[in-house]
Amino acid sequence: MPHPESLPVIRPDIVRLADSGIREVAHFGMQLGGVTPLWFGEPDLPTPDFICEAANQALKAGHVFYTESAGVPALRQALADYLTPLNGKPIRADRIVVTASGMNAIQIVMQSLVDYGTNVVTTSPLWPNCAETVRIMGGEVRPVELTMGNEGWQLDLDRLLEACDGNTRAIFINSPNNPTGWVMPSEQQRQLVAFAREKGLWIIADEVYDRMVYEGRRAPSFLEIAGEDDPVLVINSFSKSWSMTGWRMGWITAPPGIIPTLLKMNEFNTASAATFAQHAGIVAVQQGEDFIARSVARYREGRDIVYDRLSRHPRIRMVQPKGAFYHFFALDGMTDSVAFAKRLVAEQRVGLAPGAAFGPGGEGHLRLCFASAPATLHDCLDRIETLLG
Ligand SMILES: Cc1ncc(COP(=O)(O)O)c(C=O)c1O
Known part of the structure; x- marks a missing residue:
């Protein structure tokens, strides 16, 4: 235009x-x-009604003012309690930052990592909004194409690794994937985490569809593989799992070292997700199975x-x-x-x-x-x- x-x-x-x-x-x-x-x-x-009812109660209880930029403490704890059994290892509340949607989580992460002259390697095809957040920051998007075979969509991991160079800040993986439905196997996640550690670059894992899978309870997650200090940022959302697209709530699970940065970015973008919605989020994760x-x-x-x-x-x-x-x-x-x-x-x-x-x-x-x-x-x-x- x-x-x-x-x-x-x-x-x-x-x-x-x-x-x-x-x-x-x-x-x-x-x-x-x-x-x-x-x-x-x-x-x-x-x-579902029980989530809407919790939002009504929160409004009546006066949860209508600014709150912590990391998110309401009870919601961060509820998310930690939700993630711990799913990952088979403790995920602490202080590694979680609540955001005003999954999309906002991606924006905050890209604002924190991407600069002119840097690039983000990703799989393609991909929901366009993810790539545009990189371009908005002046970065280059390097797409590596998935291929459709008899076994479903596949990623040639070597091609993804070869697309990275000294200016790569992050590898962005959306799995389960929009639009293809591809799910990255744990073994590839493991290899990617090892590569990111070795090369000193970030993995941004967009796992907003993690519960929308047709085998098992949840898609393989980078959280199961990455250690607490590994350079892995996992993005999630209330939109898909609990039918809350219009509520605009998501979260990032991150290594402790980047949490102060993410809090600053939350503060300077939205201050926080809507306070009463966060209170409803608590019952969503506690009673939503x-x-x-x-x-x-x-x-x-x-x-x-x-x-x-x-x-x-x-x-x-x-x-x-x-x-x-x-x-x-x-x-x-x-x-x-x-x-x-x-x-x-x-x-x-x-x-x-x-x-x-x-x-x-x-x-x-x-x-x-x-x-x-x-x-x-x-x-x-x-x-x-x-x-x-
Ligand atoms: C791959 C992917 N990531 C992130 C999002 C963002 O979800 P929301 O901003 O509603 O939390 C979507 C929504 O369609 C998506 O498809």
Whole structure:
């Protein structure tokens, strides 16, 4: 987008940022109206009542003022108690910083690490917002493409390591991955932590979908592998596990040495996540296991419905995702996924995200969020099939 000439300078890095291709299609669809939206990554179930009730109680109890920039102490402790059994080792509350969303956690981390002349190595395709936070800071994004094979999406770890150089500040790993559903195996995590220690660079692990997995209770986490002082920052969120996308709450688990930096960045960005929401977060992590199990069962059903129908189509190539709640499928002959997604919206009123929005390796694909009721998914699949013929 060109710089608006009538205005004083806006940072060129920011003017150059591309508009999100997902938003472009969604905006087009919202103007038309009547579109079933499977383009965003959002659970279709509302936040469970017991969490909303805790927020009501917190408001009534007067938790409406500024709070500690690290987060409400009881929430940090509740998160430590939640993470300790999941990781099979103690995670202390003083390693946790509560943030105003997972996205805000990524911003704070990038603000703390990325500078002009530095780069961040990452896998691709990837949810675009993660890469843009690097560019906003003036850094370079170095994408290494995942490949889709019979065993699902795979990462060639050597290629990732080869992409790092003396200016690499961090390796960003989003697993379970948006959009592919790829889950990084523990063995690769182990090798990556050893590499980061040796080379003196950070691992930023975006684990916001850690509980959205179709085998086991949780995806392998860098927290299970990294020692307390290893250069590993693990980002998580309340959005996906507890259906709280609109609450804007997340957290970072970090080595003690960087906590003062993260607290400064919290202070200078948002001061903290909303205080009453943090009080509700306490009951989410303490009492949310049944809800998570129900949600995952529902997503599994959606995942299988979409796979059973679309994988039969001769133009579609796809694998079952191991985590998150997206199918990211290749459509043979499609060279412009934004144009195709707009056509699907205009002619069939179904909203999918265009693969091109997810960076290198994304074009030629479409992303469908299957966190919806079976009847809704069947209806959308009917309409997609009509367009595909
Ligand atoms: C990979 C990934 N990371 C981070 C986030 C941020 O989640 P939130 O800002 O809602 O906590 C999302 C949301 O879609 C995501 O897909």
